[in-house]
Amino acid sequence: MSIADAASPLLKLNLPSPEEFRxxxxxxxxxxxxxxxSYLTELLLEKGYxxxxxxxxxxxxxxxxxxxxxxxxxxxxxxxxxxYGDLSDSTNLVYIIAQVQPSEVYNLGAQSHVKVSFxxxxxxxxxxxxxxxxxxxxxxxxxxxxxxxxxxxxxxxLYGKVVETPQSETTPFYxxxxxxxxxxxxxxxxxxxxxxxxxxxxxxxLFNHESPRRGRTFVTRKITRAVADISLGKQSCLYLGNIDAxxxxxxxxxxxxxxxxxxxxxxxxxxxLATGETHPVREFVEKAFRTVQVDLEWSGEGSEEFAKxxxxxxxxxxxxxxxxxxxxxxxxxxxxxxxxxxxxxxxKIDFDSLVSEMMKADLTASASLVEDHN
Ligand code: NDP
Ligand code: GDR
Numbered sequence: 001m002s003i004a005d006a007a008s009p010l011l012k013l014n015l016p017s018p019e020e021f022r023x024x025x026x027x028x029x030x031x032x033x034x035x036x037x038s039y040l041t042e043l044l045l046e047k048g049y050x051x052x053x054x055x056x057x058x059x060x061x062x063x064x065x066x067x068x069x070x071x072x073x074x075x076x077x078x079x080x081x082x083x084y085g086d087l088s089d090s091t092n093l094v095y096i097i098a099q100v101q102p103s104e105v106y107n108l109g110a111q112s113h114v115k116v117s118f119x120x121x122x123x124x125x126x127x128x129x130x131x132x133x134x135x136x137x138x139x140x141x142x143x144x145x146x147x148x149x150x151x152x153x154x155x156x157x158l159y160g161k162v163v164e165t166p167q168s169e170t171t172p173f174y175x176x177x178x179x180x181x182x183x184x185x186x187x188x189x190x191x192x193x194x195x196x197x198x199x200x201x202x203x204x205x206l207f208n209h210e211s212p213r214r215g216r217t218f219v220t221r222k223i224t225r226a227v228a229d230i231s232l233g234k235q236s237c238l239y240l241g242n243i244d245a246x247x248x249x250x251x252x253x254x255x256x257x258x259x260x261x262x263x264x265x266x267x268x269x270x271x272x273l274a275t276g277e278t279h280p281v282r283e284f285v286e287k288a289f290r291t292v293q294v295d296l297e298w299s300g301e302g303s304e305e306f307a308k309x310x311x312x313x314x315x316x317x318x319x320x321x322x323x324x325x326x327x328x329x330x331x332x333x334x335x336x337x338x339x340x341x342x343x344x345x346x347x348k349i350d351f352d353s354l355v356s357e358m359m360k361a362d363l364t365a366s367a368s369l370v371e372d373h374n
Contacts, residue, residue: 011141013101018146026101027104028096029041029052029053030085035065035252036153037053037106038213039252039256040260041069043257053081054109083100088134090138097141101144102148104150106153114157114177117179129182130185133185133189136201150193150200152190153204154183156248158175159175160177160329166335167332167335169271203270205272206258206273206274207334209273211358212358212361214358224359225362227288231292231363238318239317239322240317240320245281245328246281247281247332248275248278248332249275250275251347258339262343272336273336273345274335275350285317287351287352291359292363294309295311296309303320
């Protein structure tokens with residue numbers, strides 16, 4: 001009697017050597033419709049890759065961030081393809097991997113909202129944790145584990161409760177949400193598959209990164225949209241949760257370049273991408289209002305805190321405990337020294353430029369909506 005070898009592939013695809021395979025430059029992105037997916041697609045198409053993305057079937061339009069790239073495809077056909085799929089569906093992932101035969105896989109797909117993960121803990125664990133395992137196993141099932149380079153969207157949420165600052169690749173993890181716990185599983189399964197099966201698999205431990213394409217329920221975008229609407233008289237007040245939380249905020253465009261760099265190294269390693277600066281939510285709010293010539297005056301304390309426009313005396317910001325989290329990550333501050341040294345990566349866009357770019361985009365969008373309705 002013999003026991004089957006857990007490391008042997010199920011499918012035997014007719015493959016060239018790993019070196020020849022890499023020259024094909026075919027990328028597969030899960031989470032392609034998200035903020036990072038759209039910037040990464042732009043970057044890879046510019047670099048001459050054929051880009052494939054996994055999209056979820058949705059009753060509403062979910063490819064708005066990719067629209068401009070799709071249009072471009074009339075000029076460069078066959079370079080960009082979307083496939084219906086889901087990180088909760090193993091068979092579907094095996095099918096996509098076998099069909100696309102990617103040389104690089106970027107696993108960006110996730111239920112990525114920390115507050116929502118408290119309400120949808122099991123789902124978040126399934127997609128963000130087990131979904132990563134499913135994608136890794138789909139690669140192995142196809143016998144591509146020595147051919148594919150794998151990027152995992154790990155996160156500074158792994159650090160959670162402050163153990164040390166600044167946080168680096170060697171800082172111990174202490175996640176504070178179902179999202180953080182699911183991503184911790186994903187982090188370790190990536191590490192395990194690298195060690196067990198010799199896969200080129202990396203964790204990019206990325207600190208918060210934002211842009212005009214940031215989802216509207218994350219705090220930065222919620223602020224810039226509201227400030228734009230308030231300045232145009234379309235909204236009266238912005239309601240926020242913990243305005244004392246501090247984050248290390250960079251720009252998504254810089255961070256996707258770091259993802260790509262991680263997959264171009266001689267050996268797979270994990271890297272922190274961060275700016276090395278931290279700012280409270282309150283400061284983001286103040287900076288955003290300043291771009292529309294509003295100075296704030298804060299009053300009250302804790303859940304009673306609010307801010308008035310100094311000129312008009314109107315209350316334009318209020319704390320609303322509904323947005324507090326059952327457990328909070330108070331302070332994130334990353335140390336990107338390893339990425340700077342080994343990848344030659346450095347963020348280019350600073351905090352002030354990030355706020356002003358987001359504000360400009362939301363002012364334009366809000367103003368054009370006014371016209372549409374008129
Ligand atoms: P977004 O929330 O903007 O995008 C998430 C993507 O995942 C969307 O394309 C979404 O599809 C897709 N997705 C959600 N559920 C599933 C599923 N069940 N199967 C397949 N795809 C799914 O996130 P970001 O672009 O900001 O982040 C990208 C990744 O990086 C995420 O994994 C996130 O957790 C991680 N990360 C993000 C950081 C940040 O600051 N932005 C920092 C560190 C890590 P749909 O459009 O249909 O909803
Ligand atoms: P985060 O981002 O939880 O860091 O996760 P988010 O923008 O949601 O929150 C940042 C901080 O702001 C505080 N906050 C509020 N947050 C939201 N969303 N809405 C509010 O009204 C509000 N008021 C205050 C939060 O409490 C928190 O402290 C993001 C996601 O992109 C993750 O996927 C990623 O892994 C991490 O960044 C790094």
